[in-house]
Amino acid sequence: MLMCACCEETGRDNHQALFCDPQFPYEDVVSARKNDPAHSIQVKVKYQPGNLGVDLDAIDINRGLVVKAVLPDGQLAEWNKINPDSAIRPYDKIFKVNGKVGTVQELESFIVSSSPDLHLEFRRPQRFEAKLRRPGSLGVRLHYKKSSMGVLVSEVLEDGLATVWNINNPTRVIAAGDRILEVNGEALSPEEMVEKLSLEEEVSLLVLHYNQDPIPIRGI
Template identity: 65%
Template sequence: MFLCCCTEAGNEHHQALFNDPQFPYQDVVSARRELVRNIEVKVKYEKGSSGKLGVDLDAIDIHRGLVVKGVLPDGLIAEWNRANPENAIKPSDKIFAVNNQVGTVQDLETHIVSSGPDLQLSVRRPQRIEVTLQRPGSLGLRLHFKKSSKGVLVSEVLADGLATDWNAKNPTRRITAGDRILEVNGEALPPEDLIAKLAKEDVMVIHMLHYDQDVPKPV
């Protein structure tokens, strides 16, 4: 197993490459997905309010949106959730457009800050996938994470490896760039520990989030 990690100065970004062509694909077992849906959230900056969204956001996936790590008890999103429980923003949801504008996470953050009294967020709720991969074989994934990130980001599916073989056999349940690995073999661990388990385990039951989303084009 080849493992390469790098850190970008000042940003605590880490990258891991799992690819070892000497081992052929052996076995990929079950996958399961839950319902995915989009949510439109419209909040208003009331006069005298703090104007804070009140969410903890993960911006590691530069081109696909801001993932919600947590909702604070005070703020515009908490107020929205109390008034709209059927369309509440939850941890793991992804903000992919702001006032109908898409772009990089920096663009989205700029749109939020510069918004007028009305703010519209387009939010995507993920599917949850369970995939079992068994060695010998390489994952064939390029992974990216920060210590504070929501799981481990799949930044690229390589041409060879267990992930590519899984995709060929399961075209409607593909592992794609933008997915987030949350658990390996039943353990929800910090990102660096998830990477370590992926590097050493022979059988890997992987739980990940899938947002069914291509890289958005600016409008």
């Protein structure tokens, strides 16, 4: 089986000025089952430094900041009350700030330095189940931290079950930047999911697909 998994034990995983790090409830995983196509959501607020009120996962350096939780006292919570049809929820991803793209560090910097008008563009993922059955390698590289929202797919290799799935399911493609939230119906810790993926002959994955390319790497 070819399934490379990388776990970061230490390192910066979120922006402390914007959010804390509460545990997100399992019902948020359940709500992620709805199979809508990936789409963008526009949010505009008068930014109050330090009061955006969101907990973010920054593990995918080149593809944006994934929402872990909208905190009850903050500007995004207020936005959600006023704009229920475009409310921000867990697993949405900030990929553009004030019209600018960048690495997660750059996006965080754009938010902190924004005043007074803050325009955030979120990406809401498509949710689907992918069923992979051995023999054969999964053909993916995975990345996570202990506090990650699921397990990040950092690369889909040319040879493997994931590529075979993609060929047979062009509307439900597994791609770099996607998140795996469940394995065989279980919402586990990232470490437990990776272990289960390495052992099971048949796996059903709950996948979040953002349909988004990474930002171009800038030359030096």
